[in-house]
Amino acid sequence: MLGEFEYLVLTAAVRLNSAAYGASIRSEIATLTGRVCALGALYTTLDRLEAKGLIETWMGDATPLRGGRAKRLVRITGKGIAAAKSFYETVERVSHGVSWAGNRESAMA
Amino acid sequence: MNQISWLLTTLLVRALGPDERDAVLGDLLESGECGPRALCDVFGLVARREGTRWMRFAPWLALVTIVIPFAAVLMTSSRRIADTEAISIWLYVSNWEWARAADATFLNSLTASGWGAASSLASLAFRSWSTGFALALLWRRSLAVNAFLLCCMLLFAGWFGGHLPLEFRARDYSGNAAVFGSTFYRLFFTPAVVTLACLFPLLHGIQDGAKEPPLHGVAVAAMATVMFALGAIQSWFWWRHRTLYSAMSWQVWWLAALQVYAAAPILCVGMHVRERFPWRRTFDQMTKLRSVG
Known part of the structure; x- marks a missing residue:
């Protein structure tokens, strides 16, 4: 089972697709959640997800915007998609019928 | 900012x-x-x-086998050398007269003291360098924290309650009170010696060791075993010679441990350098040719 932050990183990586790397994932998470994402938390989570086989990372090309430094690009694997889907379904299932989920549904309706 | x-x-x-x-x-x-x-x-x-x-075993092993013992070795040696040389320098500086410069006996004594100080400091610098080199070579993955801890122990352990054994406390002897009554020798001389002859060579050794190609796990285990075996053999011989009159004193064991650990990283560096030097290959080829002949 994924952790909350791991799920956020996977979601951001899927949204960004081929532009998923450290800085863009941080920015995406900050935009989606309104919370600042610590660099240390992001990189250690990327390592953990890679060790679990949920993502692949590789070093990309250097760009002038980054002072000529390379990016650590991220791609979600099939196993990662399955894990994220399972996490989402579990959260949805366990949340069914609880007050905050009901409020959300009525608000959305 | x-x-x-x-x-x-x-x-x-x-x-x-x-x-x-x-x-x-x-x-x-x-x-x-x-x-x-x-x-x-x-x-x-x-x-x-x-x-x-640090959730793994290796960094703790490096801390226990290299960082703590060698911090003790270097800290004690550097402070002992600093105290001894402080006394010599004080003696020559306090009693200096230009007329003495023509006195052959005085000059001989000064030269001997100078060589003694230079060899002590060079030996300390080499031991510090080899300790840093061995640490960087053997336990690279935990190098940052272990190197930081080693430097901190070296610099600050003596100042925060780290008392030296009686044999090393030259500054406590009543005969030397005049030397260490001086603020310069009491407060500044020792840190200067520790920094120049111990800390800088240690950092240089770490830098040099980190540039070397990482060792295979088997080589690390072999070197660590040799270091400990050397220590055990030296302790045993030493104990046989000294046991009659001083085995009950804990300072004696402390001194023995210092000698053993002081020798270990030098051996480690020697083994590594021997493997990498070109003359080793030449020597092997010559040996092979001789055996064929």
């Missing part, structure tokens, strides 16, 4: 691997973070990385 923070960030990020270092600095530049926040971010990442490493 931002420049200082960025400078510290670029120094701290060296604790990471080369690829990750590049990615992290690039991310920070792209996000426009270069002040204290960048420093906090990198510190957090390095702390997490080191924390993960």
Whole structure:
């Protein structure tokens, strides 16, 4: 089972697709959640997800915007998609019928 | 402030691997973070990385077998040498008269003291360098924290309650009270010797050792075993010779341990250098030719 932050990183990586790397994932998470994402938390989570086989990372090309430094690009694997889907379904299932989920549904309706 | 923070960030990020270092600095530049926040971010990442490493056995082994014993060895040796040389320097400086410069006996004594001080300091510097080299060579993955701890112990352990055995406390002898009554010799001389003859060579050794190709696990285990075997053999011989009159004194065991550990990293460096030097290959070829002939 994924952790909350791991799920956020996977979601951001899927949204960004081929532009998923450290800085863009941080920015995406900050935009989606309104919370600042610590660099240390992001990189250690990327390592953990890679060790679990949920993502692949590789070093990309250097760009002038980054002072000529390379990016650590991220791609979600099939196993990662399955894990994220399972996490989402579990959260949805366990949340069914609880007050905050009901409020959300009525608000959305 | 931002420049200082960025400078510290670029120094701290060296604790990471080369690829990750590049990615992290690039991310920070792209996000426009270069002040204290960048420093906090990198510190957090390095702390997490080191924390993960220290969940394993190897860093603790390095701490117990190299960092703590060699910090004790170097700290004790450097302070003993500093105290001894402080007394010599004080004697010559306090009693200096130009007329003595023509006195052959005085000059001989001065030369002998000079050579003695130079050899002690050179020996200390080499032992410090070899300790740093051995640490970087054997336990590279936990190098950042272990090197930091080693330097801290070396610099501060003596100042925060680390008492030396009686044999090394030259400054406590009543005969030397005049020397260590001076603020310069009591407060500044020892830290200067520790920094110049111990800390700088140690850091240089760490840098040199880190440049060497990493050793295979089997080689690390072999070197560690040799270091401990050497220590055990030396202790045994030493004990046989000294046991009659001093085996009950804990300072004696302390001194024996210091001697053993002082020799170990030099041997480790010697083994490594022997493997890498070109003359080794030439020697092997000559031996082979001789055996064929």
